[in-house]
Amino acid sequence: MARILKKRIREAFLAYVLLAPSFVVFAIFVFYPFLKNIEIPFYSHTGCRGFGVNRVCAEEFVGFSVWREILASNEFAHSLWVTLKFTFLTVPAGIGLGLVLAVIAHARLRGITIYRTIFSSTVATSAAVASVIFFSLMNPRAGIWRLHIDGIPILEHPTWALPAVAVVATWQSLGLAFIVMSSGLQALPDEVLEAAAIDGAGPFRRFARVTLPLMGPILFFAFVVGSISAFKTFAEIDLLTPGGGTSDSTKVLAYGVYEAGFASGDQVRAAVFATGLFICVLLLTLAQLRLERRVKYAR
C-alpha cells in the first residue's frame, strides 16, 4: 500500500516537473497579464507623474464603478453592435461560400485538383496582404473598383464601409472555410448518400436532407470558430478603415481595445474593452460546448 502511494507521489512529482516550464511561460505571458488586465479597472489612478516606464500614479480602489461606467457607455455598446453586425456579415457568408465551393470541388471532374488548389489558396494569404490587395483595388483614385456610394468612396462611407471590410475578411477566410467544409464532405459515408440516391432522392434533396444534416457538426464548428475569429478581427479594420471608419462605423471591439490602449493611452478603458471581448468569446465557447452534443450523432 505504502509502496503504491510512494510510486504515485513520484509519478505526480515527475508530471509537475515536466509541466513546470509550460506553466511558467503561460503564467508570465498569459495568466499574469490577464489577471492584471482585470485588476486595472478596479483602481483609479490619480496624481500621475512622469512618462513611460517612469510614470507613477497614486492608486485608489474604486470597485465596479469604472466597469459599470464603461460597459454601460454608448461607445462600448456601439463597438459591440458593430462587432455583431460584422460577425453576422462574415460568418454565414463564409460558411455558405465555403460549402458551395467544397460541393463543387467534391465533384469527380477532370482537373478538379486545380480548382481545389485555387479555392484553398487564401489560406496562405495573411489578413494584412488581403487588406492591402483590396485597399489597392478599392482605392478611390487608382483602384480598379473605384466604388462610390452617394459620391463617397466605399471605404469611407458610414454605412457601406463595414460590409466592404466584411467582404475582404470573408474572402480572406474562405480558404480555411473551404478546407473545413471539404474535409467534412469527404468524411461523409458514401454509402449513406448512395442509399439516398437509390431511395429516390435527387441531387438537391440528397444535399438538403442528407448531406446538410450530416454536416451539422462541421457547420456548427465552422460557425463557432468563425464567430470567435470575427470577434477578434483587427487587421482588416485597421488597414482598410484606419481610425475605425467614418463615424466609428467599423470600430469593432478589438479595434476599440487598440484605439483606447494605444491611440488614446487610456489603459483602463482598454482593459474593460478587452475583458468585454474576452467574455463574448468565452460565451461563444461555452455555447459551443453546450450545443455540441445536440448537433452530434453517433454513426
Next chain:
Amino acid sequence: MGQVALTHVTKKFGNLPAVADVSLVVEDAEFLVLLGPSGCGKSTLLRMIAGLEDVTEGVIEIDQKMVNEVEPKDRDLAMVFQSYALYPHLTVRRNIEFPLRTRKVGRSERKRLVADAAEALGLSELLDRKPAQLSGGQRQRVALGRAIVRQPKAFLLDEPLSNLDAKLRVQTRAELVALQRRLKTTMIYVTHDQVEAMTMGQRVAILRDGVLQQVAPPAEVYDRPANAFVAGFIGTPPMNLFDAVVDGGTVNVGNSRLPLGELWNTPAGEYTAGIRPEHLTIIGADPGDGALRGTVEFVESLGHERHVHVRSDCGAILVVRHSSHLAIPVPSELVGLHVATNCIHIFDKATGDRFGGTDS
C-alpha cells in the same frame, strides 16, 4: 415484374477490368445469389445494376428496358448495404419513411406502410429511436424495412448479414428467405459466404476475377461444378483436387487405378481429378485395386464429424469426411480410401473446365 438482364456487361476501373463480359438473366421473383471470393467483382456488378457505377460495356435491362443511363433513383430498386447505410440523423420511422417521402406518398399511406413494414420486421417498438441506439441486428432490420416499405422491382442486397454474429446470421438468413417468398420480388444477393449462397439462393452465380463461372441451382453447383475453381470454392471442406492420368476408363493416381464409371469415355491424358470429402471412405490398409492408399496426417474433430487429412500415395493431401461414431484414425496410420461410384470429377488441366458429367 422485376426481371434483371445483363448482356456482356463489363466494368473497368482505368485499364483494370473488375467485371468482364457477364451475361445473366435474373427472372422475376427469383432469389439469385452472386457468390465469389473478395475482389471478384460481385459488389461492382450489384452496384452497376443499382446505377451506382457506370457500365463500361454491355447492357443492363430491368423489365426489358435498358437502364444504363437511368439514374439510380429512377430504376425503382431497393438496396441493403453491408454497412446498412442508415441515415444517422433520422429516427427509425423517418429512415423507413425516406423512400416514400421522396416519392411523395401521402401522409396517411406513409404511416400505414411504415407500420406494416415495422410490424413485419418486429420494429414497431423502435420507431422513435435513432440508429445509434440500436444493436447491429436491429439496424440490419431497419435497412431491410427501408427496402421493403415500398414494392420495388428488385431488391439488391450487398452482404447484409456479414456484420451480424453467427447465431443472428443463421436466424436472419431464414427470415430473409421467408420474406422473399412472401413478397415474391426479385432479390439479388451478394455474398462471399457459400453457406448463405447454398441455403438461400434459388440459383447461385459464381464469379472469379470478374468472370462468371457458373449459374445454376445450389445442388447443381455442388454436384456438377462447371470447373475446378467452382469445385474448390463450394463445399466445406472443399473438393479434393489432384493431378491424375486418365487411361482406358480409369484414373491413375500414384499406384492406384480408380474406375471412372460414367466417365469411362474420357480421352486418355493428364487431368485434374476431384473427389468430395464425403465420397471417400476410410477402409483397411490394403484395399486392393480400385481404391486409394495413404497415410493419416492429422484429424480435425468438429463434434458431429471428423475431417481426416490423408497424404495419398500420389503426394496430394486428401480430406475425408469421417463420421464421429466410427473409430478415429491415428496419425501415421496407413489407410485405404474407397471412392464412391461415379463420384470422380474430371477437369481439364489447362482450362479447369469440367469434362463430361457425374451425378452424385
